[in-house]
Amino acid sequence: MTKETLAYENIDREFKELYVSDIKKTVVAFANTEGGILYIGINDAGEVVGLPNVDDVMQQTANTLKDSIAPDVMPFVKIRAVTKEGKQIIKVAVQNGTSRPYYIREKGLKPSGVYIRQGSSNQQLSDEGIRRMLIEVNGKSYESMRSMQQELTFTALRKHFRQRELKLDEAQLRTLKLIGDDGLYTNLALLLSEQCEHSLKVAVFQGSTRAVFRDRREFTGSLLQQLYDAYAFIDNYNKTKATFHGLERVDTQDYPPEAVREVLLNCLVHRDYSFSGSTLVNIYDDRIEFISLGGLVTGLKMETIFIGVSQTRNPALAAVFYRLRLIESFGTGIEKIQQSYLDTAAKPEFIAVYGGFKVVLPNVNEVQAKEFSISETQEYYGFVDEKDKVMQLAAVQGYVTRKQVEDALQVKTTKAYMLLQELCDAGRLAPIGVGRSRKYISR
Structure with a gap:
């Protein structure tokens, strides 16, 4: 046993007279801040009261911390018995963890489960604070960061993998980066799960302005489900017109299906999901506008895109879509859109601004009618x-x-x-x- 000199409670020191399950909050707060030491057997006034059953309390403490905190904080915790004023107490030394933010497992990665140390108290961390800590610690893209929601289901994802006779077990989830190195779900997993927090909104307007709504729909759930549901909805408004060349009838849809498909895929695969807003699709009589958040990836310009250079914001998400054969290769989407309008007078528009990207597909039949x-x-x-x-x-x-x-x-x-x-x-x-x-x- 070693002897310790103690002082008052502070940002890196806390006293507990007896073992209580709430010690997990203090350990989480220490691990998320600067580390610290928790003493069990000392009251709030700093008086040593001691523990009669040190071994039992040490075991209870270790079990609580192991079972109640995620990710695993134990590599950064040392629990030992020490003697102070001739009495046995327990010293729980906690280092600043490398897998922050740590949280109470039953509460999840949200304010009610994440604590930091402020002065001599444990304070809940806000949603924004959790996001900042994730970015600061991981230095990663949104899709590779640990998801704040860990109760995820993958019904749509598994269905599409089965349809293509592809395997999707835990090993595959790790390979596809839905599960990170810490064994927890990433934001990529969140995007592909039924619990996805982002949505896709489609609005149908009468005429060529936004004055009168004709229909609107919001699609939620897995990005895969959003993709298929939104495409089917848009296709209902992609009318077919007939023209006659001599005795032959030629049917032409308002919008080339390949163009609609490619723009929709690009909106979902390349948008910036660190923004909470929805992907938007606006259908007018003479055009469809697709608006996604994030703009171009830093370092790219529209001129760069048009010569075939590709730099996806979400490479792991793109890899999943590629594996499902929804996209053929990277950097060909805009070329395919342009090719589908090769024989038409009006051409698609691609507009990049700070924080946003818009693609406008003209109505082929409307243009022909005007001409x-x-x-x-x-x-x-x-x-x-x-x-x-x-x-x-x-x-x-x-x-x-x-x-x-x-x-x-x-x-x-x-x-x-x-x-x-x-x-x-x-x-x-x-x-x-x-x-x-x-x-x-x-x-």
Whole structure:
């Protein structure tokens, strides 16, 4: 036994008269701050009262700290019996741990479970403080940091691995970096779990402004589930229009499916998840806007991206998507988007600003409708009557309005209305809507 000289409680010293389970809070606080020494057998006034059963208390203390604190703090804790004023007490020496933040296992990695030392008291650490400590200690990207949520499920992830006949056991979770070196789930695991805290919001607007909502949906859960659900929702609004080349009918969707797919993947794989906001998709009549948080990775410019240079913000997340064959290789997404619009007049827009990135996909059929020239169409197809011209207008954009007939045929309102009415009577067109919003669609 060695003798100790003690003083008052401080940032690195605390007294307990008897063993209590709350000593784990003090040990967590010491390990998260500057280290310290906890004495059991000394009261709050600094008076040595001693312990009658030192061995039992030492064992109880060791079990409590081992079972109640995560990550494992024991490599930084030494428990020994010492003598003070002829009485036996226990000295629990705690070093500043290397796997901070430490927390009470049953509370989790959140304020109620994480403590630091302030003066002679243990204080809960805020959510923001926990994040800062994780970044400070680990010096890692968001996806590789320890998740603050450890109760995770992977239903969607396991389903997609099974569908591709891929193995997903604990060893694979470690290889894919869902489990870190400390044996705990990383933020990558959080993103791929049903408990993912980020969402993807899709809004559908009437016309080309945000004045009137037509529909909206928020997708949550695993990023994989968000990907599939959001794509299916967007696809419902990706209308197909028919055009005729001679006798052949050609169906064209408003947006090339490959472009929608690639932009959606890029939004999810490359965004900065240290931001808490949602990924946004806004659908208008003439375009779709995809907005993700984070902007370009530091050091890259748009010019760099366009020549094929790739630097993903979340390489481990990208690796999982690659393994699931959702992405073929790194750095080809923008090229694929551009290729899908190769034969169209309007091209996608890529806009990078500080903290954000936006991709705008133009509506192919809307652009074609605006560029439609009735005189050129008449010359090419050999149309001989005005009704055929009206039907061609309707075929190009899926509908025709009275005003469009007036402009295309250079006729007055009465004449345009008469032509449309005759086509409706003949069963070739059908009116929808009333008043100025009335349209005529092909039957």
